[in-house]
Amino acid sequence: MSTGWVAVGVRSTAMRRRRLGPEAARALAARPSLTAALSELASGPYAHDVRPDQTLAEAQRAVVATFVWNVRVLAGWAPRDGVVMLRALAAPVEALNIDEHLRRRADPAPPAPYQLGALATAWPRLAATTDVQGLRRVLEQSRWDDPGTDDLHDVSVAIRLSAAGRIVVDVPNARAWASAAAALVLARELAYRAAPPGARVRFLASRALGPAAGNALTLQELAGALPRTARWALADVSAPEQLWRAEAGWWARVDREAAAMAGRDAAGAGALVATVARLAVDAWRVRAALELAARGGHVTEDFGAVA
Structure with a gap:
């Protein structure tokens, strides 16, 4: 094993300590106000971006920004093939930037984009575009691919499926997670959109899930067509209202699985992927905890699906 991967293993072990964890997240969710929660969170592992005076939306963005910063730190230690994996794993965050960029004109106070640095695929060029047609031209010339539509919702769906497809290709350790994530994206489209997905969305879904699933027209049809690696994502879903629990289950x-992966691989690709995954899960959990604290800290049994 190269010295680069050994260094990644050491750094990954240290980085996994930069998590709040489920018990602390539950305690954070029980705080009586957002102010109380942020006063605590701003001095912990999210102190890089979280501040006590932030609004809920600002604090939730700051949690993700801290996650991005940690992944960028990991990239600084990773060998070239590790950076390729990290860039793919960061693609969902770049997809958020793209999504917000498309809606920037309608937002009187748009948030600053997440700073991806070397983890960006095409973000500097995408950020310079001024309309959806220009953005599509840049996407087509990059690994994102053309979403095949000017409809903002469909562009958002297409880039999320494209991100999942890239992880399937570039990050073997995360292939099953990415396939299952693509299944959940497509499931929401089938459950809540009146029109069937467009040809390009079906194509991008097929790259992550296979043609049978990509061409499914109903939630039930999709569940039956998923490949074995992704079937678990919809195993307990028979109606649209169950999808949120399926997403929490994801x-x-x-x-x-990331915790087990980190235990098996102390200084290799598994350690790197497991660290990013556990940091991402923690950020998702903390965002949910902040929302509950902002509502007065009334933690319900449903938080068990989160924490």
Whole structure:
């Protein structure tokens, strides 16, 4: 094993300590106000971006920004093939930037984009575009691919499926997670959109899930067509209102499997991928905890699906 991967293993072990963890997240969610929660959070592992005076939206963005910063730190230690994996794993965050960029004109106070640095695929060029047609031209010339539509919702769906497809290709350790994530994206489209997905969305879904799943027209049809690696994502879903629990279950499974992966691989690709996964899960959990604290800290049994 190269010295670069050994260094990544050491750094990954240290980085996994930069998590709040489920018990602390539950305690954070029980705080009586957002101010109380942020006063605590701003001095912990999210202190890089979280501040006590932030609004809920600002604090939730700051949690993700801290996650991005940690992944960028990991990239500074990773060998070239590790950076390729990290760039793919950061693609969902770049997708958020793209999504917000498309809606920037309608937002009187748009948030600053997440700073991806060397983890960006095409963000500097995408950020310079002024309309959806220009953005599509840049996407087509990059690994994102053309979403095949000017409809903002469909562009958002297409880039999320494209991000999942890239992880399937570039990050073997995260292939099953990415396939299952693509299944959940497509499931929401089938459950809540009146029109069937467009040809380009179906194509991008097929790259992550296979043609049978990509061409499914109903939630039930999709569940039956998923490949074995992704079937678990919709195993307990028979109606659209169950999808939120399936999404929470996705995060919970990623966390369990990432913990096991880190235990098996102390200084290799598994350690790197597991660290990013566990940091991402923690950020998702903390964002949910902040929202509950902002509502007065009334933690319900449903938080068990989160923490």
